[in-house]
Amino acid sequence: MALSQDDNQFIYHGFHKASMHLDGFAKIHSNGLLQLTNITERQGHAFYGFPLKFNTSSSQSFSFSTNFVFAMVSDSVKLTGHGIAFVISPSVDFRQALPGPYLGLFNCNNTGLSKNHIFAVELDTVQSIDFGDIDGNHVGIDVNGLISVESAPAAYFSNTEEKYISLKLASGNPIQIWIEYNGAEKLLNVTLAPISIPKPNKPLLSTQLDLSQVLVDSMFVGFSASTGLPVCNHYILGWSFNKSGHAEDVKVSMLPSLSSFSPATPKASKEPRLIVTVSVVAVVVLLIMIGGAVYILRRKKKYEEIYEGWEREYGPQRFSYKILYKATKGFKEKELIGKGGFGKVYRGILPSSNERIAVKRVSHDSKQGMKEFVAEIASMGRLRHRNLVQLRGYCRRKGELLLVYDYMPNGSLDKILYSNTRPNMNWIQRFWILRGVASGLFYLHEEWEQVVLHRDIKPGNVLLDADLNGKLGDFGLAKLYDHGSNPQTTKPVGTIGYMAPELLTTGKATTSTDVYAFGIFMLEVACGKRPMEQQGCVVDCWRRGAILDASDPRLEGTYAEDQMELVLKLGLFCSHPNPAARPSMRQVMQYLDGDAKLPDIPSDNVIDFFTATNGSSDILISFPSLLGTNCSQIMSTSDSILIEGR
Incomplete structure (x- = not known):
């Protein structure tokens, strides 16, 4: 709920009835928890519903402060991606932005352009070599692009131990962040801490930055999150913002619970009980149900896949056969773009995002080292370089393996x-x-x-x-x-x-x-x-x-x-x-x-x-x-x- 809200500041402890502009996967759950991505949708945005007026012509008054609590929850212990960014942008139209390392903010053609007028603080869990990332668990300050002005491995300063302690961003635990900009001193501070720790005395990042040259008078503030081949659920639990002074502290005790939304805590399934009666009506209903079940089973058989328990470790990288079947129009011959000793390659378009992909069908004996093979695919999926074709994931069905890549329009x-x-x-x-x-x-x-x-x-x-x-x-x-x-x-x-x-x-x-x-x-x-x-x-x-x-x-x-x-x-x-x-x-x-x-x-x-x-x-x-x-x-x-x- 919003404790206070005016032209200059607002605070949300949960986002139930909040005035927010949402797109992509972004949604607000019934308990007020804001979710930006999940394991199927690759990006989401959530912005305060109205633009704010920044007086960028006067550096003395051009200051702002925000703090929020976020959590990144992954199905896999080893793999996660890609991150959350706090964003100040002149627009909330990110239809041309890409997920993955672009964090739902830019694409390969516009990242780094001064006309973007975008400021962001990224919480990045994948090392992208193209953007000079220092590691796969860092905080970065971005201006108009994804090559950070300054970055540091995620950590917080312990006031008691008087030293910095590393902090895993995708631990699944709520983490609080403070972002404070002083226009008079042109100084930006970014501070991080677990929610059980008071605000540290020292920031993680402190850098000189003249944002009056970056932002325009009317700006939107909010969040962008994206995921790629390693996927992640991204959440915002609470948010406080003040565009002309110190933002109110988020009260941890008032935040919505995260536990019931963790993929690591599956909900118990409920098997429906079939009550059998001797009435004629019940018999008819039963026959209808059986007929419907047979129809559904026959339809599912068309998309039947192989799935084994050990694959859960690599599950976030797995595409459903049904999605790939539809993307390639049923693997029709006219969608064939190549073939070789290991299988055929088809072009396709993902139904949910309209992104172009290439799908390679590889014949493989599932009994011969399939576990090791998929583990290796999982590793390959984490390769990030501008001159490597990006492997997005895989699908297993009967005796074949399907590999999903970025589509290259000019072929080999x-x-x-x-x-x-x-x-x-x-x-x-x-x-x-x-x-x-x-x-x-x-x-x-x-x-x-x-x-x-x-x-x-x-x-x-x-x-x-x-x-x-x-x-x-x-x-x-x-x-x-x-x-x-x-x-x-x-x-x-x-x-x-x-x-x-x-x-x-x-x-x-x-x-x-x-x-x-x-x-x-x-x-x-x-x-x-x-x-x-x-x-x-x-x-x-x-x-x-x-x-x-x-x-x-x-x-x-x-x-x-x-x-x-x-x-x-x-x-x-x-x-x-x-x-x-x-x-x-x-x-x-x-x-x-x-x-x-x-x-x-x-x-x-x-x-x-x-x-x-x-x-x-x-x-x-x-x-x-x-x-x-x-x-x-x-x-x-x-x-x-x-x-x-x-």
Whole structure:
């Protein structure tokens, strides 16, 4: 209820009968609890029902203060997403905003624009590399975009212990936050604490900020929350705001209860009792009920799925088969956008949000390591990088697994690269695709919490968004292991032509074997030739002192020669038959960004250098055209091969 409310301030202990503008999932429960998202709706907004007048022309009077109590409750102990933001905005129209890391506030085209006039304090539970997030549990101050002006890991200052104590935002427990802005001093303070703790003496964040340059005279105040593949229920229990002074303290004892809304506390099911009588009417009713039940069961059979108890840990990432069936119009052939050795890919539109998705149907024996497979999918779903195709979730039905991805409107790189159009893709587009994929691989190898081996890098697995940005996708063969440990030896998997020589002999995939495949990929993009046609050609051109002759003739010389030379030479270094001679992806990024120079190899020593291996058999695989073999005919398939079971 609202204890007080006027033109300058208001306070709500619960939101029953509150004057609020709601959209998305946002709803007010009967006990006054405000819920912004749940496990099916990906974003929600709740704003005070009327705009407030901020006198931004006078910094002396342009001050505000707010405190509110929030809670983030997830079905999973390990996974959650994405967060809540307190927002001051000139509009409550967020129809173009995206969920997930965009927090329901921005999209990929407008984040960071000064014309947004949006101020926010984010409570973020997923680390988004694109926005420079410091970790997956932080508080950030945002101005017009999602790259925070200042941020800090979530914590509160203990007045008794005189130190900061870490605080898990998605603990499921109510947490109170104070946001105070002093226009005269241009100082913003953000303070956090559990509701059982009085307001700490020291804020978590304190930064100089001139909001008079950001906000306009008429602004809305409220909340935005969003979730992504890891999902979360976001709640606001109480809220106090004052636009010209100190906000009243929220009284914890008056807040609505959260316990009955926690997904971790399922409500007891009630089985209806069927009272059987001997009357004719009862018999008729019973027959009708049975007939209806048969109809419902037959209809449900159409969408029947496999669901096991252990999947509850990964449940938030699971889509229902019914939703995916409707999204793809029943997996009709006209919605088919690709197929390969592991299944078919269909375009689709989610009915609830009209978002475009790609759905991959993978045949799989559910008895072979399915638990481990889904656990790995759950891990892949937490990868966040601008040059990786985002995996949204999965669905299991009978003998197949369905994987849901972001939709890439321009399809795979190989389809454009090998089209007959001239001038085809220009060099600038190709170079930035190469650099983008390199950046994504560097993230997988070194920057994420585990090492991720992709094991199938090729143009067919690089997808292009609307702006032709390259995104590495199809993690069906990917393998994860902890930093500092050694990956286990397995049977070799991948695509012939992109598989490192040692992988075929030892079966051990490493970051170096990924680098090898990336080197082949680089040469393919630069030369416009399939793997078995390129390396020997590039080596020979380098030996003759005319390495640019190996470039794709469709480019017709419209490229920066120094960039082309760098890519051709770096492609050879990455695909060297000797793993010890290959650079790491960190070094590859340094070379591409001009922060380091490639080793200088004299042209008369090129062939000797690039055929120096630990065994002569490796040369046949790496440089078949140098030796006049017919390997290009034998190993020309572009389909991924899978020898080990998954």
